[in-house]
Amino acid sequence: MTSALDQAVQQRELAAFLKNLDQRLTNIERAAQLPYSAARGQLQVIDDDGRVISTVGRQTDGTVGVTVAVSPPPPTPLAPLVEAAKAALKVTWDGQWADAYTAPLNLSHLEVHAGSTPDFTLEPQSIVATLAAAGASITLATTTYSSRWLRLVAVNAAGARGPASAATQGTPLKVVTDDLINGIIGELQLANSAVTAAKVATGAINSDALQASAVTTTKIAVDAVSAGKIAAEAVTAREIKALSVSADKLAANSVTAGKIAAGSVTAASLSADAIDGRTIRGVTITGGTVTGGTLQTSETGRRVLLSPADPVEGRAAPSMLLYSGATAEQQPARLTAEVRTTPDGAVPMTRLTGPQLTADGNHTPRLWLNSGAPGTGYPARGSWALGVAGEYGMAGEAVISGAAGDTTNAASIQMSVRRSTSGYKTALTQLNPETWFTQLADQVAAMDLSKDGLTVRALLGEVLLQTGTGLRLQGGNVDVGSGLVKNDSKWAPITLKQGCTQLSGWQTIGVKQLPDGMVALRGIVSVPAGVTSGVIGTIDDPALRPKAGETFRAITPNNTGGNLFAQPNGNLELWNGNGALGGWLSLSGVQWSSID
Structure with missing residues (x-):
């Protein structure tokens, strides 16, 4: 039978034990958490919602400093x-x-x-x-x-x-005023012979300023009237003397088929062997080769034109031009092929360009097929590119390109898209046999996969790895340079047995899975005086139970040498105690693996 003296002793021992625990917790809370420490990488400043608003330290471009990612907009300035x-x-x-x-x-x-x-x-x-x-x-x-x-x-x-x-x-001020009125100087203000030929601007005297018949043949110098001074259709057949136009007066290619009257060219008008082994029937040319000049289906409107040179860029590249006939079309669609001379050697190039609707050509889709210059110094590498532009030229453009590999360069494919607003930043993806790199505009998120590993960066958000069966990391270590490793698990309650309850004033009794896969218990159980062994509680969630039985030293006021067993069926059992427990049992420090 326990005497009043024994109870007083036990109460003093409990009070001393609790005071010791309180002092140890106070010392832990007051101690410096990171003495003589350094930060590797960068520190992130977050707001109350967990968003990153600033970074301090090494930035993504390798520099060290402070950047601001998110900030409220500035106020409204007064009018300028x-x-x-x-x-x-x-x-x-x-x-x-x-x-x-x-x-x-x-x-x-x-x-x-x-x-x-x-x-x-x-x-x-x-x-x-x-x-x-x-x-x-x-x-x-x-x-x-x-x-x-x-x-x-x-x-x-x-x-x-x-x-x-x-x-x-x-409103800008005018540099020159409007005080000088047109016509303020008239004929009476001009002295005789004041206006000489040198004072008359070119084109200043036109036909409206000349009296009728004022210019006669005697006033015109020999060779004074050039072809550029004769108006179109001013000279008709009536003004041309018979037989005055001879063959030597005709410019090359000046007489077209449309200027030759039907039936004007007869067999007697053709030189011997002018048409050799060829047959011309109506508008059809059968057999043989058409050489020289250009070939087109029409002179205007919708048509196809074949040319030995590119008339748009003026390059010596055989071209096929496709005219849509649309009013908005400034340049036709083109297919060109050439071997271009470069400092690296002769480079074969083929280009397909869509209809051009703007003067700068920014809204024109293109497909390019190229290769490197063949030779010992420059191995041939085939390449291609397909791109379309957006609303403001390069803004909003989308481009995909590829290049073949050789002994020194890997084959690669690159895709890029450019934002049409906010600085026109570009997002891109690059792929070759060794690496796969993806980066969003503003470099806010990126992924880099290579033989050295996988790097995923999300500067403004979080990286979410979501599976249906769990995430497994095999080999190596998980290194967290900054921030915390967290999971979404909560402290789950434990069903207490044999009249055990929560000890008032202490942490709520519970069980939780930690980020590293360990399961931890917490809290202090109030144990009735008559309970010295048996099941004191049950873990309800099977996922939190140990895979095999685990044993721990029972922490009680009397330190009776008992053991706390965690069983695979969820039971928390107390055995091997020597006498009364002293009124409570601490679950602090009890942990086991939920994985193996």
């Missing part, structure tokens, strides 16, 4: 101050804001946009200049004297753009 200048406008920002009192600390610059109306649309093409700071100004040269409207947009270090300011109108 615009002063008129000669053929220019001076734009100034006074540093004031329409919806804020101070500038954001990460302010980068202000964009200056110009348009012809107060509510013009802001786009990349409307940016005419940038201002670096408050009080800065810039003078914009203009090509006309028309009024322009100017607006400001603030941009921070993360590239976020704020709302546009109100518009301010400005």
